[in-house]
Amino acid sequence: MTTHLAQSAQDPGLGTPGAVAPGITVGVSAAVGRTPLIRLDHLFPDSGVEILAKLESVNPGGSTKDRPALAMVRDAIASGRLSAGGTVVESSSGNLGVALARVCTAHGVRFVCVVDSRTNTTTVATIRALGGEISLVSEPDPETGDLLTARFRRVEQLLEQxxxxxxxxxxxxPANPGAHAAGTMREIAEATDHRLDALMAAVSTTGTIAGCTAYIHDSGMATRTIAVDAVGSVLFGGTAAPRPLPGLGAGVVTDISRTVEPDQVVRVSGADCVVGARLLARREGILAGASTGGIVHALGTLVPRLEPGTRLAFIVHDGGVPYLETVYDDAWVQQTLDADADALAAATSSLLATAARG
Incomplete structure (x- = not known):
């Protein structure tokens, strides 16, 4: 399975085509990938752990979803399923929608994005600005009570129409994890000379962690994989419950998730994501989204169990600008997550104290 995933996205669109002169490429898709890997010295400075952040938020669409979006569109075109003038209909919590809007516009393809009521207003506006169309699902599926299932049903309706x-x-x-096997993890491995003790990634479709795991296995690396999932997600044996933040976890067991077994799964709450995201912003100057905040919080709780000198990398899945009215807004956090400024401050202090004991 892992070899298939790694091979399914040969030439995943990471800037290889279209060079016209040194430093000049043709088209914005050439800027996808080759994102920086940054050592973070201020996040948990007393942890004894070397922490590296893969800054996927600097992709053209602002997230790691630029990689699978480009790979999936190119694969569909190569197979003959899609051509200029065609239409793509896709369910997305936001980031893939932005990435597909850009890629589809570049290929002359109509794009209809099915989102739900949790999707950030900035993200919806961005998809529209890039030429995409929005189909909004306001209510959960009546049978399952899940918004993702409701989005799937809307996709089926649109495909018929x-x-x-x-x-x-x-x-x-397969092009989704394939893009991360051939791109994201390969870049991390090459930057670290294939010496990496642990990798942390947030999960939703599970494409990132599945692709990274494929590369790790195929290249013989001893890297442990740690999936960060939302409380309320059904992935990897989780129990279904409402999830207030988009882009982390899933209400259904995805096909890709069945192909991968992380070495460890850590579940985080919405408030955990807020604490982690704000801590990363204020200690490292990296404004990231909710899922990355979840990773940071999970990392803080894991530090005491990591050996000194451990080298760990995590994915900064997206930027924080679309979350300024949610994760970074005190009024929204209190209303939606029932966490006021004092509670957040206490949770942050507790997390830092836990990490310092490492």
Whole structure:
């Protein structure tokens, strides 16, 4: 399985085509990938752990989803399922929608993005600005009570209504993890000379961690994989419950998740994500989204169990600008997560104290 995943996205669109002169490339897709890997010295300075952050937020669309979006569209075109003038209909919590809007526009393809009521307003506006169309699901699926299931049903309806429309199905498309095997993890491995003790990634479709795991296995690395999932997600044996933040966890077991077994799964609450995201911003100057905040919080709780000198990398899945009205807004956090400024301060102090004991 891992070899198939790694091979499914040969030439995943990481800037290889279109060079016209040194420092000049053709098209914004050439800027996808080759993101920096940054050592963080201020996040948990007394941890004794070397912490590296893969800054996927600097991709053209602002997230790691630029990689699978480009890979899946190119794969669909190569297979003949999609061509200029066609239509892509896809379910997204936001980031993939932004990435696909950009890629589809560049290829002359109509794009309809099915989102739900949790999606950030800035993200929806960005998709529209890039030429995408929005189909909003306001209510959960009546049978399951899940918004993701409701989005899937809307996708099916649109595929029936729009002649020739194609669903790339990020939740099961091998090009999704393939892009991370051939791109994200390969870049991390090469930057660290293949010496990495642990990798942390947030999970939703599970494409990132599945692709990274594929590369780790195929290259013989001894890296442990740690999946950060939302409380309320059903992935990896979780129990279903409402999830207030988009882009982390899933209400259904995705096809890709069945192909990967992380070495460890850590579940985080919405408030944990807020604490982690704000800590990363204020200690390292990296404004990241909710899922990355979840990773930071999970890392702080794991530090005491890591050996001194451990080298660990985590994925900064997206930037924080779309979350300024949610994760970084005190009024929203208190209203939605029932956590006021004092509670957040106490949780942050507790996390830092835990990490310092490492």
């Amino acid at each position: 729009i002649p020739g429309a194609v669903n790339l199905f990020q939740y099961g498309n």
